[in-house]
Amino acid sequence: MTATSPAAIKAAQPDVLSSVDALIEGLAGVGYIASRRIATALYMAIHLQKPILVEGSAGVGKTELALSTAKLLGQPLIRMQCYEGLDESKALYEWKYGKQLLYTQILKDRMGAALSDAQDMDAAMERLHGIGDLFFSEPFLEPRPLMKALKEDDGCVLLIDEIDKSDEAFEAFLLEVLSAYQVSIPELGVIEAKTPPLVFLTSNNIRDLGDALKRRCLHLHIPLPDADLERKIVASRVPGVEQTLTTSLVGFVQSLRTLDLRKSPSISETVDWARALILLNADSLNPEIVRDTLNVLLKFEPDIAAVEPQISELLRRPAA
């Protein structure tokens, strides 16, 4: 791999990629408020042409980062959702075997005519080898997300979502794609990307990923945001919300996170809650409205039961 920057991306967006600060601004422009660490990791991923492995609990904006980056770079986003049992015929390519079978039939019908003027067996065999072998060729190839991403000549953003849900065998299979941006198809040989895609992998840490995979990626852990960052995110994602309401609702969520809950509310829950409050025309927080909308924030019954009696007290706490 060379150390040059991806030319296509650079040409499209010269300013945004010039520095980390510019990247933060650019992301903010498409609605993603990034912390410095996030932006630095992304900056390095683009300039070193390495995949980036994003970890963090559910709802902190891992997938959103990839979506926003695609939007920012003006490149198509190709998304692949991982699940148990995912294999290369769904991830990479599949032969159009129906058409392949038809092709063998046609071939058989035509064979007599093609070989009729051959003098002897050797000549016929010669002729046979001379006929282009189309059976395993690109026209019969049905590309799946990974292959599509490699074939995008102007580059793209490839999102491999929830890689931890796939099997270890699939993880091993990804290594070639991630390190060399190429795939080997036994029948065809190696297919290489003209412009390496920008690859995001996301993981919820359901299982530990292998060292080989981690080694090939930059690593980014997105933590739950601090109050300041979260206010900015809410303001950017929910335009209609008033500043005082933002401050108090973010304060409330932040104090929820200090409690011992089964699943702490993350950013997406905060944003959903802000939207819900707008819909209900609430302009300030009071215990009743919090109680009514608590199920937006907390997704487990025991959590809701634990928080309910403390609502008024939590609301009185000064915003962090």
Added chain:
Amino acid sequence: MQGALEDFFRALRAADVKVSPAEAIDAHRTVEKVGFADRELFKDALCATLAKTSDEVIRFDETFETFFRRDELSFEPPPQGEGDPMEGLPEEAEASELARMLLEGDASGLAQAMEEAAQRAQVSQIRLTTQRSRLTRRLLEEMGLAQIESIIANARKLEGGGDAADRLEAGKRRLAQEAQRYVERQHELYASGSGKMLREEMLARKALNADGGIDPIDQAMMQALVKKMAKRLADRYSRRRNRARKGHMDIRRTLRKSMPYGGMPFEIIWKTQKIDKPSIICICDVSKSVAAAAQFLLTFLYSLNEVVDRMEAYAFSGRLISVNDILDDEHVDGAIFQVLRKIGFQQTDYGKSLEDFCENHLDSVDRHTTVIFLGDGRSNYADPRLDLMATIQNRARSVIWLNPEPESYWSQGDSVMYRYERFCHVAKTCNTLGQLERIIEDVLRTYVPH
């Protein structure tokens, strides 16, 4: 800067952040890209290339701060207007840069000289606590201590040189202190990790039911080790799946099959799938007789539960209960405490517990199931119910017994281990983490039928 980065990688490795050569190359490319000017950017960018888990990020941050921190040396310039500080020294002092810096209190100059000397003295190669004083000495020598000493000695012989000699002597003492602190910090960076490795090694060999069991300090480390092993065990099982899938045509084999039919795809071959999802049932003894090892056995049970999808966990002493919920809901310490409080430390009764198991849970044992017993097989002379053991063996794919007691104890006292042993595919002593590792590595691979 190349050297400094290499040293930094070594410090990271000592702090248990894995840095492979490929990652080191990435780090160099990163540095090339971002430069050193912006400390935060430098740090974040290196962090993204080098630290690959959130634990490693924390250790990275700590190491980075220690490594790139340079304390201001505590040298002060002499009060103004006292003339040349070099006055009163013999002539050879004129040539000594170090003497000048010491007397003028040139902190940054001294710091730089110390870094250079440290490289020559190879202070960063420090491994052991006992090397500290020797390396401090080497560092000072590389900086030119011998020369300073001879200057002081000569100054004392000179008329009126005593004052200057005293000042230089004081400077030398401060320098020695600084050098000591410098070496101390290097030791912290490079050598503290090797101490941890040593402790891990000791821990792996320590008998788990020895007096006092495992030191509380080592608990966390043991949990990490056990978790690693449990994962390896789980990996071994999950890999034992038959390849291929359903709903897709196997084009290669179909064509081959069509040969006898004149190229007609007469027999279509599908990529058939038979996923063999292995499941594990783990039954753990937490009675009085295994009290010392219970902590370890439960940690293993907990870790196994974390890494294996289809796993059922039971614990017993007098009676047997399912502990899946506790293991799922609680943190490891809490879970162990809860299990022990609920059912731990009572009189063992293997027969009763097997009865409980067979009565309520036998349905979950089928030919995909591996049953793992963790316990000492001491049944207080109660009926061991070998018939139930035979039933379990008949139904299960394999039965594994890990016993914290050495084999020579298996037929002594109230132990019925040797009688149970007949019904196990594998029965092994498992008393140290090292043994556990070996069992997982070798025994299970070789003996477990599938």
